[in-house]
Amino acid sequence: MKPLIATAVFAILMMFASLYAKEKRSLSNFAGILMLGLVGLNIWELVDYTQLLKSADADPYLFSKMLRVDNYALWFNVLITGASLLYVLLFRRSIEAVGKHVGEYYALHFFILCGIFLVSSYNNLLILFLGIEIMSIPQYVLAGSDKHNLKSSEASLKYFLMGAFSTGFLLMGIVLLYGAMGTFELNGFNFYKTGTLSVMGVMGILFMLVAVGFKVSAAPMHFWTPDVYDGSPTPFTAFMASIVKVSIFLAFMRLFMEGFANMDPYWKVMVLGVMAALTLLIGNITAVYQQSVKRMLAYSSIAQAGFMMFVVIGSDVLAMKGMVLYAVAYTLATLGIFAVLVKLKDYTYDGFNGLAKKEPFLAVVAAVCMMSLAGIPLTAGFFAKWYVLASAIKQENTFWLVVFALVMAAVSVYYYFKVIIAMYFKKGEPELSTSVTPIDKALMAIVVCAIIVLGIAPEMLLSWI
Amino acid sequence: MLLILLLVIPLLTGLVSFLLKDPKAVKAWSIFGALVTLIVASLAFCGIKEAQALKVDVQWLPALGANFSLEATAGTLLMTLLTAMAFVLVYLAQWNKQIGHSSRFFALMGLSASGLMGVFLANDLLLFYFFWELALIPVYFLAGQWGGKDRIKASMKFFIYTFFGSLLMLAGLIYLYTSTPDYSFAYSSIATTGAQLAPEVQGVLFTLFFIAFGIKMPIFPLHSWQASAYEQSYTPVTVVMSALMVKMGLYATIKWLIPIFPDVDRIFYGVIMTLAVIGIIYGSLLAIAQKDIKRLIAYSSLAHVGLMIMGAFSQNEFGMEGLYLQMFNHGIIITGLWLLVDIIENRYQTRNMTELGGMAANAPKAAIALVIITFASVSLPLTNGFVGEFLLFLGIFNSAYECKIWYMAIAGLGIILGAIYMLNMVQNVAYGDKKEMAVADLSWNEQLSLYLIIIVIIVLGVYPNMVLDLL
Secondary structure: OHHHHHHHHHHHHHHHHHHHOOOHHHHHHHHHHHHHHHHHHHHHHHHHHHHHHHOOOOOOEEOOOOEEOOHHHHHHHHHHHHHHHHHHHHHHHHHHHHOOOHHHHHHHHHHHHHHHHHHHOEOEHHHHHHHHHHHHHHHHHHHOOOOOOHHHHHHHHHHHHHHHHHHHHHHHHHHHHHHHHOOOEHHHOOOOOOOOOOHHHHHHHHHHHHHHHHHOOOOOOOOHHHHHHHHOOHHHHHHHHHHHHHHHHHHHHHHHHHHOOOOOHHHHHHHHHHHHHHHHHHHHHHHHOOOEHHHHHHHHHHHHHHHHHHHHHHOOHHHHHHHHHHHHHHHHHHHHHHHHHOOEOOOEHHHHOOHHHHOHHHHHHHHHHHHHHHOOOOOHHHHHHHHHHHHHHOOOOOHHHHHHHHHHHHHHHHHHHHHHHHHHHOOOOOOEOOOOOHHHHHHHHHHHHHHHHHHHOOHHHHOOO | OHHHHHHHHHHHHHHHHHHOOOHHHHHHHHHHHHHHHHHHHHHHHHHOOOOOOEEEEEEEEOOOOEEEEEEEOHHHHHHHHHHHHHHHHHHHHOOOOOOOOHHHHHHHHHHHHHHHHHHHHEOEHHHHHHHHHHHHHHHHHHHHHOEOOOHHHHHHHHHHHHHHHHHHHHHHHHHHHHHOOOOOOEHHHHHHHHHHOOHHHHHHHHHHHHHHHHHHOOOHHHOOOHHHHHHHEOHHHHHHHHHHHHHHHHHHHHHHHOOOOOOOOHHHHHHHHHHHHHHHHHHHHHHHHOOEHHHHHHHHHHHHHHHHHHHHOOOOHHHHHHHHHHHHHHHHHHHHHHHHHHHHHHHHOOOEHHHOOOHHHHOHHHHHHHHHHHHHHOOOOOOHHHHHHHHHHHHHHOOOOOOHHHHHHHHHHHHHHHHHHHHHHHHHHHOOOOOOOOOOOOOHHHHHHHHHHHHHHHHHHHOOHHHHOOO
């Protein structure tokens, strides 16, 4: 609860700070300090609650059962804020370069985090709705923040229109579920109350699936993703594609693990499985044909969403671990590759030509991130895929899906390695937009080390959860 | 302890090489590291007795049930010996050459050596998969950065092929792991679980694993990455691919495939034997048609591996002993051939047989080495190739297949075809009337490495029992 209130306050503080700050740099520093405070608050909250939840009569619910606080959600919040801190430090200069209203950009990020804290521990569907909206509206603004760029405005408009549409679905789904169940609370759902599954309940689930699927860009609700990710200013794309995306996946998983737990597993595999397969197919195949690395990463984020859907299919202890590991691995790798991308002028593959010779450090970072996204062993991405697939394979009728996912992973190697080929095997003179400072290097080194350490010993993280 | 050294020494050699700047120093350091590895590998091999195994077991990921466990029997140690030896031979032959970005080159070579050792030694399925990939990634970078004009395309093809196979194996691996009662990757529990699965499930998993291994070997319809990758890569990399990575696939088949899925439908075995036979004939015919000697040897490797696959599936002692011995022999022989191709290409600036000739007059030492190694390759008696292939044939003869005589007859035809294209190659390169092309003979380091190969060829050809007694 502390972090939730604090983020909202921090966001407002950030807006006021822009009135008084003379330089953009000081705003960035302020945002960094607030983010650090947020990490501290989350850790405090985690320690507090671990003590509290140990006692037998502990009540995990807050605000008359609107929120449910558990160890898992608290850990997730700590990791998410940690990643956000990393994000602010890594991208501060490119955020300053986007436009004049730096303070507002940071404020919007804090609002998004506020929404994330809501969706990570919701117990009531209204909170889910509230959380998703609090996350989405700042994103519409951020997508269009580069006002002189037509593509940025296009991204914003597209995202807003489509997002508003999906909000309608979400609300309708919640209403239908309320009609079927008589409650908004996740732990009160029972689909077979009257013996048979009600039509209203099924429609409710489908509407929810469409709405949440839209937010995580699962096919066939993925069409907004490439344009929005490509058009938005690069640092904000990094934030949307990594931190925001995995957070909504957590909400997605909670919905199916806790709310829809007693659903027929066959039904789940057929609907979610087909959706996952379609997402993997469209994301991977389209990514192969991209010329721009940024756009490729947009499609790759669709493909990665396909993998994360296996968490929802699996829905067991292994899946919960897989969710955390996938979230961390994917966020680290995405932030890492975008951090390299913002240093370059040319976002096409050719822009990477010869980077290994000119900036060997950046090339190593990009290569490790690409390998992690592709799921090569010794990187965190491998174990992330391992956990989510292992949890899914235990369900019935999923073996074909796992094999298909791995075949698609082989396809993904093609486009991820095109970046490595450009950097290491081809000759060229890549132009840098900004210089690489020692702080950047240190942060990138942290990202790379984390990816490799988690690739060798994922239990260093998972044993806590 | 020796097993850990086998992994760590190449790894350390590689990592330190990244930091060394001076090309001479990198070379000297790498040869030193390779020599130490070779000494350790020989110590381990000489120290082991029949039916004994060296073991290492360290905790790695307890919650997943994966351990860092290594195990080595005599056969395993023979493979590690081959790996260590091949690297020494290759480094020796490269001593007086200029290699661009040499520190990166030798570092990646060291990493790939470590990965290869790990594949042979691993006794835990997840660890095995890790090393399987660890051996692949450095070789991909090696193949992509050094070599011919089309190397980027060739290396990508090689990588996608093998990675695709690995991922199919991963699917099978996940299934197998989730079926184990105690969620463990240890060889013993994987093997018992695999044997208890329903035969149809075993068949599916067998296929998934076999595609991964078959791509590495490569077996007939999965071989199309091979010729271009071998041709475009720089010679030391080609040696790693053909002399060592091929053995990964074969070794994995006899350790991680046949014993784990004992009840698969025998139709699979029949299909594989047939594919191997097709590979022998197809590879031989393609080799006959080649003008480029590097491609010729690449296709000849396809044919030789075909016979080894048949031995692996013969399922008797002759076949097994023959397979181990022949894996070692093939590695040594093909290393020699690649080194000679490199020598020829460097001296004549071409690999086209029709433009070559008269090497015997100008460079007699090279020509003699070529002749002897070629004899071993076509398995002439008194060379090691003869012993290995003889045992493989004996293994197939003693196997339980219905049409084994036909298999043997066609494989025998492959040997005859092998003699045709290899001797034809020797005739074109070493003899002929183009004596006007004066070239330098072998330098001291090339002599050293080729003579070492010849010594191994003849010693094992005359007295193979020094290895066979241990297997």
